[in-house]
Amino acid sequence: MxxxxxxxxxxxxxxxxxxxxxxxxxxxxxxxxxxxxxxxxxxxxxxxxxxxxxxxxxxxxxxxxxxxxxxxxxxxxxxxxNSDQLYTFNKIPLVGTICAGEGLLAEQNIEDYVYYPFPNKKQPDFALRVKGDSMIGAGIESGDIVYIKAANWAEYNGQIVAALINDCEEGMLKRIKWTEGSAAMQLIPENDKYEIKELHPSEFKICGIYMGHFKPVEE
CATH class of the missing domain: 1.10.260.40 (lambda repressor-like DNA-binding domains)
Incomplete structure (x- = not known):
């Protein structure tokens, strides 16, 4: 085995x-x-x-x-x-694959658990496996595991988010930016091969914000 x-x-x-x-x-x-x-x-x-x-x-x-x-x-x-209780927040559910390109966000089923190595910091809510190369400029490559905090909006302009477009589970990991006075938002890749998407808030939703990533090592 x-x-x-x-x-x-x-x-x-x-x-x-x-x-x-x-x-x-x-x-x-x-x-x-x-x-x-x-x-x-x-x-x-x-x-x-x-x-x-x-x-x-x-x-x-x-x-x-x-x-x-x-x-x-x-x-x-x-x-x-002090209490011999497991850091339950140290094990983060890996719930599927998010496409950092032009694909689908997998169904929210727990595939496995991954560790978050910073027990004294704010813990992620779940982790996703990246598929695609649209965020390589941010050091996020296909196969990487990203830590995500559940949220329905970005905390600041220019933050990396996991977004779903048109409620069709078309999941993307992108940097979100907006301009004062403009109704459109930009979902920006970190790879020149991909186009910037300009969307109104009603055309997409954010399911989480990026909290870091790591590259899994296979034996």
């Missing part, structure tokens, strides 16, 4: 968990085999966690923490140290 493909953020989390586990095992003088036996997890699962091949599940982390008699936050940095 093929291994799950992890994002860069998830790989960083795997590395942190593996490092923490190795330090705790060394401190307590325990082996991988003893950890497996004490948690009733297989030796292969423990090996994968320690060798940064698999992202530990919350259930496994609970078993490991109980056996090692440590807090979950000592193993997984996405747990709050």
């Amino acid at each position: 093929a291994r799950k493909k992890y994002t860069e953020v998830e790989k960083d989390l795997m590395k942190g968990i593996a490092k923490n586990l190795r330090m705790i095992l060394t401190r307590k003088g325990l082996s991988q085999k003893e950890l497996a036996e004490g948690t009733e997890l297989s030796t292969s699962v423990i090996s994968d966690y320690l060798n940064e091949k698999t992202l530990a599940t919350p259930g496994s982390i609970q078993k490991i923490a109980d056996f090692l008699k440590v807090s979950k936050s000592e193993i997984d940095p996405t747990f709050k140290s």
